[in-house]
Amino acid sequence: MFSKTPKVLILKDFSNIxxxxxxxxxxxxxxxxDSDLAILTTAEIYALAEKSYVRCDxxxxxxxxxxxxxxxxxxxxxxxxxxxxxxDEDDFDSLKKRIAEMQAAFEVLSASFGMM
Numbered sequence: 001m002f003s004k005t006p007k008v009l010i011l012k013d014f015s016n017i018x019x020x021x022x023x024x025x026x027x028x029x030x031x032x033x034d035s036d037l038a039i040l041t042t043a044e045i046y047a048l049a050e051k052s053y054v055r056c057d058x059x060x061x062x063x064x065x066x067x068x069x070x071x072x073x074x075x076x077x078x079x080x081x082x083x084x085x086x087x088d089e090d091d092f093d094s095l096k097k098r099i100a101e102m103q104a105a106f107e108v109l110s111a112s113f114g115m116m
Contacts, residue, residue, distance in 0.1 A: 006055065006058075006059040006062055007061065007115070009055060010052060010055055010056065010059075010062050010067065011109070013048055013051060013055065014052060014070055014106055014109065015106070016048050017045055017048050017049055017074060018099075018102055018103065018106050020041055020044060020045045021045055021074070021077055021081075021099060021102060022099060023041060024041045024042055024045065024081065025081070025092075025095050025096065025099055027041070028081075028084055028085065028092075028095075029092050031090075035085075038085060039085065042081060042085060045078070046078070049071075049074060049078070053071070056071070064112065066109040066112040066113075069105045069108065069109070070102065070105040070106055072105075073098065073101040073104075073105045074102055077098035077101075077102055080094055080095050080098055081095065
């Protein structure tokens with residue numbers, strides 16, 4: 001039915017997570033942002049992450065160090081994002097650093113899967 005491999009699908013999921021993470025971090029960098037939109041986008045990111053975690057549990061070929069590194073980078077980003085959204089912390093520089101770490105982990109993952 002589906003012709004895409006688990007590796008292609010997880011890269012698609014992670015790409016969506018990365019892109020939406022970029023978008024929400026840019027959105028909240030302006031303190032006059034629409035909080036409903038930020039929370040909705042954050043919830044969407046979380047749903048994508050949960051779906052990708054299940055995919056990683058199901059397919060052993062996705063259980064690699066590179067996948068784990070991206071997940072860890074995302075977890076750190078998500079934690080800091082919640083601190084900004086719900087606890088009024090303003091460490092936007094650290095959030096941008098987390099995005100850069102996610103980007104780097106994604107590029108390493110893509111290369112390891114031979115998709116670059």
